[in-house]
Amino acid sequence: MSTALAGTDAVPPHVPSSLVWDDDIGRFTMELDDPYVAGARLHEGPEIVWSTHGYRGEQGAWMMVGFEAMREAFADFERFSSAESAGTQGLLGVEWKQLPIECDPPEQKMYRKFLNPLLSPVAVNRLTDVVERTCAGLIDRFAARGSCEFITEFGQLFPSYMFLEIMGMPKDQVEQFLDWERETLWTDDVAVRLAGARKIRDYLEELIGERRKNPGDDLISTIVQARFEGR
Incomplete structure (x- = not known):
C-alpha cells in the first residue's frame, strides 16, 4: 500500500x-x-x-x-453485526430492513427457516420449464439475424425476466425497472440515486399492498402473507 x-x-x-x-x-x-x-x-x-x-x-x-x-x-456477528448494514432505511426514508441480510442470529435463523424451502433444489427445479421458455423466447428475437448484442439483448433481460416471473411482477415493465436500477446503483449523483430509490419504494409499497389484499402464487404474496412469532 x-x-x-x-x-x-x-x-x-x-x-x-x-x-x-x-x-x-x-x-x-x-x-x-x-x-x-x-x-x-x-x-x-x-x-x-x-x-x-x-x-x-x-x-x-x-x-x-x-x-x-x-x-x-x-x-463473528457480535463484533461485525449485519443489522441495518445496507443503508436502505436512510436512503428510502422508510423503516424497512432487508431481511434476512440485515439481522443477526438468532433472529436471522427464523427468516432463513422460512426462506430455505422456497430456494431449495426441489423448488428451483420446478422452474425448469419457465427457464427454458424464457431463454428460448429471448433467443427467438435475434435468431434470424444470426448474432446479437449479448448484454443488452440477453444478459440483462434473462435474469430480469426470471426474477419478475418468480416475484409475479409484469415483464412488460422490465425497461422501467432497469432504468430504476441504473439510477439507484450506477451513478455517483446522490440526488439521482435518491430519486431512483424512492421510485422503487413507491412501486413496492403499492405492489405489497395489492398482494396483501389479493395474494397469488408468487414469492411476494408468499412473503407478505407469512407470519413470524405472531407478526
Whole structure:
C-alpha cells in the first residue's frame, strides 16, 4: 500500500500508514472493463485496509480484502453485526430492513427457516420449464439475424425476466425497472440515486399492498402473507 496519500489528514491516528488505501472502492472497480481485474490488485496488499473514501466517497472505513479476514468477520456477528448494514432505511426514508441480510442470529435463523424451502433444489427445479421458455423466447428475437448484442439483448433481460416471473411482477415493465436500477446503483449523483430509490419504494409499497389484499402464487404474496412469532 502506498503511503503517499492525498487523504491522510482524514486517517485516524491509530491506523498504520501501511494499511491506508487512498481510493474509493466504488470508483476503483469501475476503472477497467472488468471490475475483477481491478479488484484483484487489492489482493497484492494486506488482508485489511483503511479506505480513506469508504464507498462512493463516504467517510473512511476498514475494508476486508483477504478471504480469511472476510470469513472471520462474517462468522463473528457480535463484533461485525449485519443489522441495518445496507443503508436502505436512510436512503428510502422508510423503516424497512432487508431481511434476512440485515439481522443477526438468532433472529436471522427464523427468516432463513422460512426462506430455505422456497430456494431449495426441489423448488428451483420446478422452474425448469419457465427457464427454458424464457431463454428460448429471448433467443427467438435475434435468431434470424444470426448474432446479437449479448448484454443488452440477453444478459440483462434473462435474469430480469426470471426474477419478475418468480416475484409475479409484469415483464412488460422490465425497461422501467432497469432504468430504476441504473439510477439507484450506477451513478455517483446522490440526488439521482435518491430519486431512483424512492421510485422503487413507491412501486413496492403499492405492489405489497395489492398482494396483501389479493395474494397469488408468487414469492411476494408468499412473503407478505407469512407470519413470524405472531407478526
